[in-house]
Amino acid sequence: MKISIVVPVYNEADNINSLIAEIVAAMSQAEAYEIIYVDDGSNDDTAAVLKQALQDIKALRVIRHRQSCGQSAAIHTGVKAASYPYIATLDGDGQNDPADIPHLYQVLMQQRKTSGNLWMVAGWRNKRHDSAWRLFSSKLANAVRSSLLGDNTPDTGCGLKVFLRDEFLGLPYFDHMHRFLPALILRAGGQIISEPVNHRARAHGYSKYGTLDRLWVGISDILGVIWLQKRAKLPEANESERG
Helix, strand or coil, X not given: CEEEEEEEECCCHXXXXXXXXXXXHHXXXXXXXXXXXXXXXXXXXXXXXXXXXXXXXXXXXXXXXXXXXXXXXXXXXXXXXXXXXXXXXXXXXXXXXXXXXXXHHXXXXXXHHHCCXXXXXXXXXXXXXXXXXXXXXXXXXXXXXXHHHCCCCCCCCCCCEEEEHHHHHCCCCCCCHHHHHHHHHHHCCCEEEEEECCECCCCCCXXXXXXXXXXXXXXXXXXXXXXXXXXXXXXXXXXXXXX
16 A cells, blocks of 8 residues: 545644554555645644654655645645555544545455546545534535535545545645535546545544534535536547557
8 A cells, every 4th residue: 555645734733643643553554655734824833743743753744834725725735745646635633533544445446446437435424423513514514415416425524535646636626625526526537435434523622614614605616516517528439440
């Protein structure tokens, strides 16, 4: 396994060291890996904690945005900087379990043997540890998105995903695109499958998103993705036989 692990963070200083330690443990059998933290303009001690971690973790790389540009921008920055052809992303709050990364990678590799068009294995938090209101708002947002976009993905909000770097970079980029990766991949002719993953309660800090942000903020984005879907044309071509 050769993989780049991209972790976008904004004001997650208290979760950094424990999560990095978990990632290192999860990657103990990897042939090669790197951990790319993208600090999206944090104004707490995130930068200082990451600077100290660089002294101890050889696999760690740190990129900092001068100002906060959002999670999609942070992910895109990390993927562009990645050295390996396979990417794993996970949220920096510690709720995603890095121990799931090798499994998602193996699923991707095995499935690509029969379907070379598989671009992504998305984590599915089928047993979430969140408040009842957060669970409700997430389910509502997922239901609206899925019904309008037909992406057939139960949990696009899960930050834990494993996918192909080059194919990701070929997708249209826009703010909040990370919420719509399944629909964008299907539009581009790729395939995606979902796989159950572990989910933990947040140990430190608080969510940077309001309870209904995934629905209300995303309405204009959903309309934009629908516009992209309607204008997508995948070429069909046959190779000419030699005379």
